Amino acid sequence: MFLELLSLSDFRTYEQLDVRLTVGATVFVGPNGIGKTNILEAMGYLSTLSSHRVSSDAPLIRFGSERALIRAKMIRGGQTSSLELEINGSKANRARINRGNPGRARDVLGICRTVMFAPEDLALVKGDPGIRRRFLDELMVSLVPHHAATRTDYERVLKQRNALLKSSRGGRFTSGHEATLDVWDQHMAQAAARLLHARIDVLKQLEPHFARAYGELTDGSKAARAVYQSSLEITEDEDAKVGIQRGDSPPGRPVGSIEDTTLRYLEAFCTVRKKELERGISLVGPHRDDIQLVLGSAPAKGFASHGESWSVALSLRIGSYYLLCEDDPAPGATPVLMLDDVFAELDRQRRTKLAAIVSTAEQVLLTAAVLEDIPETLEARRVNVVAGGISE
Template sequence: MHVAHLTLHDFRSYAAVDVELDPGVTAFVGRNGQGKTNLVEAIDYLSRLSSHRVATDAPLVRAGADQAIVRAAVVRDGRTAVLEVELNPGRANRARINRSPLPRARDLVGIVRTVVFSPDDLALVKGDPGERRRFLDELLVLRAPRYAGVRSDYDRVLKQRNTLLKSLYAARGSSRDAALATLAVWDEQLIGVGTELLSARLRLAADLAPYLGKAYEAVARGASRDDARIAYAASVPVENLVGSTEAAPSTEELRAAFVDELARRQRDEIDRGVTLVGPHRDELQLTLGPGEENRLPVKGYASHGESWSFALALRLASYDLLRADGDDPILVLDDVFAELDAERRSQLAGLVAGAEQVLVTAAVAADVPVELRGVTFHVADGEVRRA
């Protein structure tokens, strides 16, 4: 899979730009603030309908414009499709394939698959649990786009349930009885969609684990593939079976555990006015060390270099897992080489150089390792020129 042509209208700093792209390695080189990252961000947006840099769409629309358009010709298995998304902050976005409108913009998710490496990846290791949950969910959606709807449904139910819990604390008499009856309805919805999301995350973590060990061994000096581990820690009392030879819990077992834990925590939830059980409270535990007795959490114990290696390994593992699914994702290396020492630059470059399409951004050409010297575009003053 690769992008053959990218067109932007009022996206970020670009009023209009057209870029022809080739398979293999392409580097966008330019000083900070010139718009090189905006180009790869647009391609990544087509993949996930979200940005790896900001949480909302509004900053993606050029100042003074009402909407932005991202359009790309994507080649897959020798066939070309034109994907387009229209960003409308405050209103529903719209998407098209070959100029035919899609019922929902999110139906575009997963048609293009991207894996992005960026300086912000350090937050996967050093940030709060929400960063790691988002990492899992984004990978989950790339593998199976229908989970975009599951995640959206879960967020909607969670928001409604939290609102009800806040009102329950002060409710009395018949109004309290009515609120508790309504809570039972929201409990059922939370359990249904939450169990589906939890089950999918557990399977994903188990699938990702062996790729992580292999990737960490490749990028960390002197490491073995058993040094880096992940384990999914659920807020419902189920066994964390990642890396175990035991069978994963069934959907029925997860659902039963969810039901019991919600009932046990109901008083706490009403007192605090917030949902305390569910995938939104879960954690992806990252540990590092030779042997179980020496294993420690990466956050708070790993050195800066070890943390960077772990973050890179998470991205590489994602890439390898998607490839194992039968697709070759587009790799985006966004200003990542400036953050790495020479050895890690060379290691990472060697591992990804064989991808069908690699898009690199760098402030200066010297930051791009020799293994990734391909087509170069110079980005300056709103113009993108092929060298």
């Protein structure tokens, strides 16, 4: 898969930008703050409907404009797809595929597959659990686009349940509240079970590729692992006691079917109901889970060096790339690989190893402040980024 044309209108700093690309590596070169990352961000948004830099869409729209447009022409296995995504500030985003009628934005999911690594990804190791959950959810949707609805359904139910819990604080919990909460417990348990199983299935697929990538980037002296930590497996934490630890369940693995897991969530909700009513929030569910990254026998967070943390974060992205390649091994279906100012953060040995890995991709898009940051072994077409546009 490769991007042949990318056109941006009122996206970030660009009033209008048109970039034609080819297979192989392309490096966007320019000083920091000139807008190199905006180009990769637009491509990533087309793939995931989210930005790796901000949590809302508003900053993506050029100041003073009402909407932004991302247009792309993709070549996948000899088949051409034309995509258009409209990002609106005051109404729902819209998408157009092959110049058809406008539809839902999420209709484009799965057509354009990308994997992007950026300096912000260091937070995958050092940051809060929510960052790791988001990483896993985005990979989950890339692999199985209908899981976008799985995640949305859970978030909708969680919001409604939290609103009910909040309204019941301070002794305002009546029999009517209790009956309503019982109903929302059922909805949330079902949605949580579906999301939990989807996440763990994706992590199970990712883990060997993550371990392989870390071995390729380093000297291989430490093994890298990723372990899913579900709130269903925790016997006691700082907020709630959930006495449902099952001895027959390996850490990070749900027991049995989705129906079994649904029942376990219902048990957990009963156990923590008093605490939830006091706090006014849901204390058990996928929104409180984490993915523990392990190097050797120690957690990467708090124990890994800065260089090791960079390698772990990069390995998660490269592992994702390997998994997406495995998911669709057809010729010309490999994802577009994007690296935002990555080589500047690596020592010479890791630069060389990373260059060898990315050179196998059909298309690689890179950014760099100076061309010297890119290893000579990685032959790349140069595109100079200037204020408001590009110059080749």
